[in-house]
Amino acid sequence: MSSASGRGGPETRGRILDAAEALFVEHGLEATSMRMITATAGVNLAAVNYHFGSKENLIQEVFRLRLGELNQRRLAALDRVEDAAGAAGVGVKPSQVLEAFFEPSLQMATDETHGGRIFMQLLGRTYTEPNAFVRKFLAAEYADTLERFLDALYASLPGVPREEILWRFHFMMGATSYAIAGTDALQLFAGKFDDEDPARLIPRLMSFLLGGLRAPLPELASGADAPAHADD
Amino acid sequence: MSSASGRGGPETRGRILDAAEALFVEHGLEATSMRMITATAGVNLAAVNYHFGSKENLIQEVFRLRLGELNQRRLAALDRVEDAAGAAGVGVKPSQVLEAFFEPSLQMATDETHGGRIFMQLLGRTYTEPNAFVRKFLAAEYADTLERFLDALYASLPGVPREEILWRFHFMMGATSYAIAGTDALQLFAGKFDDEDPARLIPRLMSFLLGGLRAPLPELASGADAPAHADD
DNA sequence: TTAGAATTAAAACATACGTTTGAATGAACT
DNA sequence: AGTTCATTCAAACGTATGTTTTAATTCTAA
Numbered sequence: 001m002s003s004a005s006g007r008g009g010p011e012t013r014g015r016i017l018d019a020a021e022a023l024f025v026e027h028g029l030e031a032t033s034m035r036m037i038t039a040t041a042g043v044n045l046a047a048v049n050y051h052f053g054s055k056e057n058l059i060q061e062v063f064r065l066r067l068g069e070l071n072q073r074r075l076a077a078l079d080r081v082e083d084a085a086g087a088a089g090v091g092v093k094p095s096q097v098l099e100a101f102f103e104p105s106l107q108m109a110t111d112e113t114h115g116g117r118i119f120m121q122l123l124g125r126t127y128t129e130p131n132a133f134v135r136k137f138l139a140a141e142y143a144d145t146l147e148r149f150l151d152a153l154y155a156s157l158p159g160v161p162r163e164e165i166l167w168r169f170h171f172m173m174g175a176t177s178y179a180i181a182g183t184d185a186l187q188l189f190a191g192k193f194d195d196e197d198p199a200r201l202i203p204r205l206m207s208f209l210l211g212g213l214r215a216p217l218p219e220l221a222s223g224a225d226a227p228a229h230a231d232d
Numbered sequence: 233m234s235s236a237s238g239r240g241g242p243e244t245r246g247r248i249l250d251a252a253e254a255l256f257v258e259h260g261l262e263a264t265s266m267r268m269i270t271a272t273a274g275v276n277l278a279a280v281n282y283h284f285g286s287k288e289n290l291i292q293e294v295f296r297l298r299l300g301e302l303n304q305r306r307l308a309a310l311d312r313v314e315d316a317a318g319a320a321g322v323g324v325k326p327s328q329v330l331e332a333f334f335e336p337s338l339q340m341a342t343d344e345t346h347g348g349r350i351f352m353q354l355l356g357r358t359y360t361e362p363n364a365f366v367r368k369f370l371a372a373e374y375a376d377t378l379e380r381f382l383d384a385l386y387a388s389l390p391g392v393p394r395e396e397i398l399w400r401f402h403f404m405m406g407a408t409s410y411a412i413a414g415t416d417a418l419q420l421f422a423g424k425f426d427d428e429d430p431a432r433l434i435p436r437l438m439s440f441l442l443g444g445l446r447a448p449l450p451e452l453a454s455g456a457d458a459p460a461h462a463d464d
Numbered sequence: 465t466t467a468g469a470a471t472t473a474a475a476a477c478a479t480a481c482g483t484t485t486g487a488a489t490g491a492a493c494t
Numbered sequence: 495a496g497t498t499c500a501t502t503c504a505a506a507c508g509t510a511t512g513t514t515t516t517a518a519t520t521c522t523a524a
Contacts (some may be wrong), residue, residue, distance in 0.1 A: 012471080028363070030262045034512060044473055049513060051471095128357045128413045131260070164436070171407040171440045178406025181360045203450035204396070208403045215443020218435035244501080266482060276503050281483060283501095 013051045015041040021062050025122045029059060029131060060137055063126070066108075066119045067138075071145040073104040078152060094156045095210055101149050102176055102209065103202065109180045110198035124177035164217060172209050179205045245283045247273040253294050257354045261291060261363060292369055295358070298340075298351045299370075303377040305336040310384060326388045327442055333381050334408055334441065335434065341412045342430035356409035396449060404441050411437045 019041035023032040034055060038045045052058040077100035085092045109120035129135060153165050179201060251273035255264040266287060270277045284290040309332035317324045341352035361367055385397050411433060 028262065028361075030260065031363070033510075035510085044471095045512095046474090046514080047472070055512065125360045128360070128409070129260075131263070167436050168440055170410055171437065174408070174410025174413075175403040175406040175444070178359070178402055178409070181406075200450075204399050205403065207447045207450040208400055208444040211447020212407070212440040212444035215439045218432075218439040265480075267480085276501095277482095278484080278503075279501085287482065 012041075012043050012047055015043060016048055016051060016058070017062060017065070020058055021066075021122065022118055024059070024062065025118050025125075028125075029129065029134065056133065059134065062119075063123075063134075063138065064141065067123070067141050070104055070108060071142070073108075074101050074145055075148065077101075077104060078148065082152070092152060092156050094153060094213055095206075097149060097152045097156055098172070098209055098213065099206065100152075102172070102206065105176060105180065106202045106205065110201065120180045124180045127173065127177060160217065168213050171212060175209060175212070176205060244273075244275050244279055247275060248280055248283060248290070249294060249297070252290055253298075253354065254350055256291070256294065257350050257357075260357070261361065261366065288365065291366065294351075295355075295366075295370065296373065299355070299373050302336055302340060303374070305340075306333050306377055307380065309333075309336060310380065314384070324384060324388050326385060326445060327438075329381060329384045329388055330404070330441055330445065331438065332384075334404070334438065337408060337412065338434045338437065342433065352412045356413045359405065359409060392449065400445050403444060407441060407444070408437060 016037060020032070020037045023036055023040060026032075027036075034048055035045060037058075038047060041047075048055065048058055052061060078097065081092055081096045081100055085096075105120055105123075126134060126138060129138075150162075150165065150169065153169065154160075154162050157165060248269060252264070252269045255268055255272060258264075259268075266280050267277060269290075270279060273279075280287065280290055284293060310329065313324055313328045313332050317328075337352055337355075358366060358370060361370075382394075382397065382401065385401065386392075386394050389397060
């Protein structure tokens with residue numbers, strides 16, 4: 001079994017991971033067959049089952065590797081922000097929390113050299129993947145990171161119910177997912193985006209997310225009081 | 233061939249549509265087999281190919297039916313808003329445009345009696361569906377409606393570049409998609425939502441969307457001027 | 465060089481898929 | 495009654511799936 005790539009194996013394991021990642025994005029998890037993967041990777045069909053045991057294990061491995069790195073970057077960014085604020089004796093700002101969470105994904109998504117862009121498109125799709133075992137696995141991988149960021153956001157927004165923060169975080173992940181899945185995955189706006197420069201995507205999205213996060217709280221279902229938002 | 237359900241056919245066609253819709257949500261398009269559909273509908277395996285020709289045609293029919301109704305409601309709502317504003321001699325407000333577009337989806341999504349809720353979950357997932365023919369079809373079905381709403385939004389937001397509106401609309405659809413896919417589809421926040429009352433989802437989301445839409449414009453990539461947003 | 469483990473290769477495994485076929489059914493019309 | 499025609503049915507079609515098996519090969523270490 002061995003760890004990364006056995007001994008001197010001609011990187012068969014790594015080639016499978018790369019090929020699988022790219023094909024998962026292009027065709028989805030279910031629609032990507034073992035034969036497509038092995039053919040693209042230029043290895044024998046049996047290699048996947050030999051190195052990973054099963055297709056499910058391969059999928060998990062693809063996600064675990066990249067998602068682990070992504071969440072590590074996020075937590076490191078949050079650490080830096082909290083340390084700096086602590087040293088200055090002030091609280092962390094919501095915008096800083098958002099940036100710590102979403103910037104790493106966007107950086108990864110717009111990094112052409114790294115295979116990151118491919119992965120982030122895959123990840124965005126997978127949040128809503130119907131496949132039960134994939135969702136369960138993803139939730140487990142995310143749990144700790146999500147917990148820390150929700151706490152940080154809650155601390156940075158006094159007076160906002162935790163419930164509301166939870167929902168807005170959910171909405172923000174949705175907006176980010178679409179931002180990353182982007183203009184080539186979603187062709188609804190085909191031919192309408194003049195400017196797809198990924199460098200400009202980050203400020204665009206961050207501005208939108210901040211606006212949404214700091215929007216006036218909605219009136220609670222009971223239709224009594226005055227509307228909370230300025231109505232335009 | 234006949235239109236709705238032939239002559240006295242025991243609604244075989246309709247039962248297939250209902251079963252397919254529910255199964256597509258639960259397992260995805262590719263992972264839902266003809267045998268699952270026909271077994272759930274209680275009809276013969278060959279019935280799908282007889283009534284719809286192929287699985288692809290069945291998928292298209294499922295989407296066409298509900299999406300047609302949804303977009304009709306959206307356009308009707310926009311008509312009402314524009315007529316009222318025209319009669320009063322004022323412009324349409326951005327919040328009104330948003331409500332005309334997103335409220336019908338949320339109404340449909342939270343309507344338990346109708347099969348609407350099921351469909352909206354399916355639709356939210358399908359925007360990012362890797363399957364090419366589904367995306368193409370969806371884009372075609374959406375084209376006219378989207379065009380009208382983008383125009384209305386552009387007219388209601390003087391001074392905001394059309395490019396920016398396009399992006400923010402994209403982001404808003406992402407947030408809405410997650411809102412609808414909701415807490416049972418996406419288990420990342422499992423056990424953390426205390427309040428899943430769908431009636432409160434609408435004001436929650438609308439408040440968030442409005443905040444995002446009206447956020448200060450991002451600085452354009454050139455790192456010159458002062459930041460446009462109040463930084464917290 | 466040789467023994468032994470790790471890896472690759474070709475082939476077959478059983479199962480599931482979407483679709484097609486041809487006969488049986490049953491109501492509507494002449 | 496007989497005929498027609500849309501629909502349903504059981505069965506099989508060919509193809510593709512993930513996985514397993516067995517043999518050949520490559521590399522490592524003594």
